[in-house]
Amino acid sequence: MYRILLVGGGTAGHVEPALAVGDWLLNSREESIDIACEFIGTRGGIENDLVPAAGLKLHHIVKSPLPRRITPGAFLWPLKFVTAFLQALSIIRSADLVLGFGGYVSAPCYLAARFAKVPIFVHEANALPGWANKLGAKFAAEILIAFSSTSSTGPGFKSAKLVGMPIREEIFVISKLSKSERAKNWGDTYRELGIDRSKRTIFVFGGSLGANSINRAVADALPELLNSGYNIIHSVGKGNVLPEALPGYLPLAYVGNMAEMYIASDLIISRGGAVSCAEIDASNSFALIVPLAIGNGEQIANAQELIAKGSAQICLNVDFTGKWILANVEGLMAKAIAWKAESRATQREPAAAMIGKLVLKNLAGRSK
Helix, strand or coil: CEEEEEECCCCHHHHHHHHHHHHHHHHHCCCCCCEEEEEEECCCCCHHHHHHHCCCEEEECCCCCCCCCCCHHHHHHHHHHHHHHHHHHHHHCCCCEEEECCCCCHHHHHHHHHHHCCCEEEEECCCCCCHHHHHHHCCCCEEEECCHHHHHCCHHHCCCEECCCCCCHHHHHHCCCCHHHHHHHHHHHHHHHCCCCCCEEEEEECCCCCCHHHHHHHHHHHHHHHHCCEEEEEECCCCCCCCCCECCEEEECCCCCHHHHHHHCCEEEECCCHHHHHHHHHCCCCEEECCCCCCCCHHHHHHHHHHHHCCEEECCHHHCCHHHHHHHHHHHHHHHHHHHHCCCCCCCCCHHHHHHHHHHHHHHCCCC
């Protein structure tokens, strides 16, 4: 049996692509090769919910994010990182391949795999690579990217293979539905959610952990949005206080079935995470992207392909307020309705399958 270790964690953006590839390797391939997929994450991240639910074994290592600024706690980082490396090494020694999806969990795992001489695959989800994947790219047998622009970000990514973003199969399937199939699913979804299907619907989410600035802006605009006849489905994020539901307003702590939301909504308001942008694209949705104000600008870069296609618009986080929403919602909704009125079929091979086939090709030359 070949043992594949998927590495990621912290947020859904690092976990769900890994699980999509794991699902393909375990359930969708035709090759008769015996594979076990396991996951490396940290305690406290969303992987502790998603990975067991997917039926995979979850290993934990110490959380060791690179400090963003000098604080007393920053001086403990070397000790935490070495501890995480040693823990990862004990897990990885007997593996046949490590497939990393970035984030602070990946860096010690890449070094451990290098030390143990285990082949490394790196998937970079963002248009601008993070430091962990820049490190992993130095040792990787395969470097895989979701955005074509990533290949120009540095020498480590020039030879990368463009595969796209691994997303859940149920979301990828949305783009293949006929208009009548979409209409049926739309009606079923509205009945399940208990909202008025005669009104236009806005779906707001700030990622798996939520976004306080987006939540505040929506709360400020909510009374007028409801008076104007909109449905609002609002995923506030795990750990945030869940607002009171109102007629036309459905607050949720976390959305497990995103496909249902993409079908039900006319307009999406979200952060510019790589997974969010990929799912918006795959579901043929229209979105207002409010990029995260911190980081290396990757969320603005992630949205550029959607903007070029005409399926997204950006509002900077500093400008996104309740007043801004009310001043722009009609224009955004008009663009969204026009976009969704066109029928587009997605013909490309799912990224999870492309990555899975590369994994199998790497394993094929070995005896087990």
